[in-house]
Amino acid sequence: MTYDLEVGDPRTVARVINMAHRFQCRASRVDSTSTETVTKAHFEFAGDPKQLDRLRAQIDRVVQFEKIFVS
Amino acid sequence: MLPAMTPRARTGGDAVLEALEREGVDVIFGYPGGTIMPFYDALYGHPMRHILVRHEAGAAFAAGGYARSSGRVGVCCATSGPGATNLVTGLVDAMMDSIPVVAITANVRTPLMGTDGFQEADVCAITQCTTKASMLITDPGQLYTKVREAFALARSGRPGPVLVDIPTDVLKAPYVPEQNPPRKVNDVRPVASVESVRAAADAIRNAHRPVAIAGGGARDPKAVKAFREFCALLGLPHTTTICGLGASDPNDVHGLGMLGMHGTKASNLTVHTADLVLAFGMRFDDRVTGKPDKFARAATIVHNDIDGSEFNKIIPTKIVLHGDAADTITALISELKTGHVPRFDDWAVQAKALGGPLPSDVAKDGHLSATDFLDQFFAALPANPIVTTDVGQHQMWAAQRFKPNTPRDFCTSAGLGSMGFGFPAAIGACFANPGRPVFAVVGDGGFQMTMPELATVKRYQVPVKIVLIDNRNLGMVRQWQELFYDERYSATNLSDNPDFCTIASAYDIEAFRISGPEDAPSQLAAFLAYSGPALLHVSCYPDELVWPMIPAGGVVEDLMESKA
Numbered sequence: 001m002t003y004d005l006e007v008g009d010p011r012t013v014a015r016v017i018n019m020a021h022r023f024q025c026r027a028s029r030v031d032s033t034s035t036e037t038v039t040k041a042h043f044e045f046a047g048d049p050k051q052l053d054r055l056r057a058q059i060d061r062v063v064q065f066e067k068i069f070v071s
Numbered sequence: 072m073l074p075a076m077t078p079r080a081r082t083g084g085d086a087v088l089e090a091l092e093r094e095g096v097d098v099i100f101g102y103p104g105g106t107i108m109p110f111y112d113a114l115y116g117h118p119m120r121h122i123l124v125r126h127e128a129g130a131a132f133a134a135g136g137y138a139r140s141s142g143r144v145g146v147c148c149a150t151s152g153p154g155a156t157n158l159v160t161g162l163v164d165a166m167m168d169s170i171p172v173v174a175i176t177a178n179v180r181t182p183l184m185g186t187d188g189f190q191e192a193d194v195c196a197i198t199q200c201t202t203k204a205s206m207l208i209t210d211p212g213q214l215y216t217k218v219r220e221a222f223a224l225a226r227s228g229r230p231g232p233v234l235v236d237i238p239t240d241v242l243k244a245p246y247v248p249e250q251n252p253p254r255k256v257n258d259v260r261p262v263a264s265v266e267s268v269r270a271a272a273d274a275i276r277n278a279h280r281p282v283a284i285a286g287g288g289a290r291d292p293k294a295v296k297a298f299r300e301f302c303a304l305l306g307l308p309h310t311t312t313i314c315g316l317g318a319s320d321p322n323d324v325h326g327l328g329m330l331g332m333h334g335t336k337a338s339n340l341t342v343h344t345a346d347l348v349l350a351f352g353m354r355f356d357d358r359v360t361g362k363p364d365k366f367a368r369a370a371t372i373v374h375n376d377i378d379g380s381e382f383n384k385i386i387p388t389k390i391v392l393h394g395d396a397a398d399t400i401t402a403l404i405s406e407l408k409t410g411h412v413p414r415f416d417d418w419a420v421q422a423k424a425l426g427g428p429l430p431s432d433v434a435k436d437g438h439l440s441a442t443d444f445l446d447q448f449f450a451a452l453p454a455n456p457i458v459t460t461d462v463g464q465h466q467m468w469a470a471q472r473f474k475p476n477t478p479r480d481f482c483t484s485a486g487l488g489s490m491g492f493g494f495p496a497a498i499g500a501c502f503a504n505p506g507r508p509v510f511a512v513v514g515d516g517g518f519q520m521t522m523p524e525l526a527t528v529k530r531y532q533v534p535v536k537i538v539l540i541d542n543r544n545l546g547m548v549r550q551w552q553e554l555f556y557d558e559r560y561s562a563t564n565l566s567d568n569p570d571f572c573t574i575a576s577a578y579d580i581e582a583f584r585i586s587g588p589e590d591a592p593s594q595l596a597a598f599l600a601y602s603g604p605a606l607l608h609v610s611c612y613p614d615e616l617v618w619p620m621i622p623a624g625g626v627v628e629d630l631m632e633s634k635a
Contacts, residue, residue, distance in 0.1 A: 057380035
């Protein structure tokens with residue numbers, strides 16, 4: 001499974017990796033770049049398909065937390 | 072009377088206070104320390120009420136109790152390092168049960184961060200995975216905005232805790248008037264599609280044995296009203312999770328009580344027998360489902376939640392209703408009313424008959440039974456009570472017996488199951504609901520985890536009534552040892568408990584003692600009649616068990632009603 005992320009808080013990348021391992025998945029590749037205001041990351045995850053589905057849903061949820069604000 | 076104050080320059084601490092004021096905060100539960108002193112300096116003489124707890128864990132639990140019992144955001148604060156880390160359990164508790172809490176922590180000054188400075192802890196990292204967000208504010212000009220955003224995030228969508236960490240130099244920096252208006256909140260709530268609502272209505276019309284379940288997502292008064300209307304419209308048997316207790320109308324004869332491991336037999340058997348499960352604002356916790364692939368195996372599952380990540384997480388769902396519980400149930404009622412509205416009264420009567428009376432024990436060898444006492448206690452409660460519990464046997468006995476008028480009237484650490492919650496949560500509930508009777512039903516194990524908050528009760532004369540069920544054991548662990556670990560009672564004996572009445576008296580708190588069954592009526596009456604804070608010590612025999620019980624990971628066929 002791949003996931004492309006764009007968030008304000010660079011530590012979200014670490015949060016996602018932690019989450020992946022909590023769901024018994026593995027972040028097999030992570031590419032990330034950050035400016036002062038935006039962090040972009042590309043993840044590749046390996047693991048049980050059902051767990052990967054759960055992981056995707058949970059990442060979506062975390063990303064939603066950031067999206068409740070509009071400038 | 073406060074001493075005359077020397078005018079002082081306004082700081083970042085004032086900006087934080089301004090944001091709290093703007094959010095309507097009336098009380099903060101906290102404990103001061105080195106790095107958070109600029110904030111406490113701003114608080115000095117300020118009209119906002121600060122409640123000095125005796126341990127930061129008490130602050131987080133009190134904020135949780137405040138929020139659970141009122142629906143408003145609870146606020147706690149602590150200093151850096153140990154102060155901040157002591158808040159963590161209460162924040163995880165709020166996350167698990169979707170409770171809006173904002174925690175404000177200070178940190179070491181910015182240049183010291185990352186140097187293992189005195190009382191430095193990376194609390195943002197520690198709480199990152201256990202809060203909706205943890206934010207570090209390093210710009211004094213952003214304090215007001217960011218704190219307000221923390222509140223918006225805590226109460227948006229599925230509520231939860233947010234931690235705001237502020238280095239002490241930022242708190243101490245000269246006050247910066249707000250330059251940028253806070254970002255607008257884009258809290259667009261998902262709305263269940265017309266098609267999905269129609270599909271759910273059709274499923275109801277085609278069902279023979281439907282059952283509804285309300286969870287913590289139905290805590291909101293609008294959701295409670297809609298859920299009750301929905302059940303009444305259909306004559307529907309219904310149950311709740313522990314977080315949803317109170318969503319059901321206590322006078323609705325089709326209410327089956329709590330579902331799950333220690334839920335009623337009728338609830339569990341009805342869900343097991345049902346051909347349609349309508350789950351509103353719940354997440355199919357393992358304490359509810361037991362073995363997931365055997366849960367409601369005959370039923371079509373209709374699942375409503377505001378959090379999209381809950382669908383198909385545990386239980387495969389046929390019809391997804393992604394939206395707020397109140398809105399979704401209201402839409403479902405409207406959809407049903409466009410056509411045939413079925414009635415399920417006959418099935419509801421059958422469902423009720425699947426269960427039986429709740430097992431209660433009786434006195435043994437002159438010692439009081441906890442369930443016998445709790446039956447008396449809940450029957451004697453004054454009108455409009457709020458009950459908090461700690462975690463363990465007494466929690467389950469209370470959940471089985473208390474009939475709250477609304478879910479906000481019963482506050483318990485459900486998802487996290489955090490001992491030590493009940494007493495400080497009751498303190499928080501008292502501040503959120505002045506004038507209402509608040510009872511903390513606690514066990515002897517959990518009470519000792521946050522017992523120093525007796526000092527808080529004394530100082531502020533918090534009118535909390537503590538009901539201490541003392542069986543001189545960590546009862547729930549002991550129960551599992553008795554049933555599943557060959558009666559090897561490892562580290563659960565608390566026979567050397569202190570004299571809790573003496574401890575309460577030392578804090579100048581009135582104490583009442585029930586030593587045996589014969590004391591119960593008079594002492595309970597005196598305790599309830601007492602107008603201030605009070606503790607009722609109830610000495611019970613140690614080997615009473617919680618029934619019914621479906622063992623962890625078990626199936627409904629494993630339901631036990633007694634040890635034999």
